[in-house]
Amino acid sequence: MLVRVAAGIILRDGAVFIALRKSSQHQGGLWEFPGGKCELSEEPEVALLRELEEECAIQVTENHYFKTVSHDYGDKVVELLFYKVTGFTGEPIGKEGQEVRWVSVVDLPDYAFPEANVPIVDALISAL
Ligand SMILES: Nc1nc2c([nH]c(=O)n2[C@@H]2O[C@H](COP(=O)(O)OP(=O)(O)OP(=O)(O)O)[C@@H](O)[C@H]2O)c(=O)[nH]1
Numbered sequence: 001m002l003v004r005v006a007a008g009i010i011l012r013d014g015a016v017f018i019a020l021r022k023s024s025q026h027q028g029g030l031w032e033f034p035g036g037k038c039e040l041s042e043e044p045e046v047a048l049l050r051e052l053e054e055e056c057a058i059q060v061t062e063n064h065y066f067k068t069v070s071h072d073y074g075d076k077v078v079e080l081l082f083y084k085v086t087g088f089t090g091e092p093i094g095k096e097g098q099e100v101r102w103v104s105v106v107d108l109p110d111y112a113f114p115e116a117n118v119p120i121v122d123a124l125i126s127a128l
């Protein structure tokens, strides 16, 4: 089963907005860049905008494709398309009750992310 996912690296003033995956979710208890599965024949960028509205209550006005990571978790293969979100309206919240946090990019290594996110966190840190 291959799942295509769009995720947003929401950036503002050197900080990034992250969310804690609920324990009931795949890779629960780990931090994530908000986003979710692309619907059938839905363009990833469209999925990104939809998911960030659904999960964080923001309207994305500017985004830039960053990187794609494919990862096999054993139970599930994911293809994650990461976008940097550099413009949005509204103030991001955990709209689905998830714990959220603004963290400095430099502090990202203090947070446990799913395995697929490791190259993304590394790339963000290296770019500092
Ligand atoms: N959103 C998001 N998902 C990630 C990240 N890293 C990562 O491995 N994933 C995986 O990608 C998949 C994304 O699914 P999701 O649970 O966010 O999907 P969704 O919002 O559509 O949720 P739903 O299934 O509850 O409707 C999960 O298997 C999750 O473990 C990440 O940084 N952000």
Ligand SMILES: [Mg+2]
Binding pocket: 034, 035, 036, 037, 051, 055
């Ligand atoms: Mg999601």
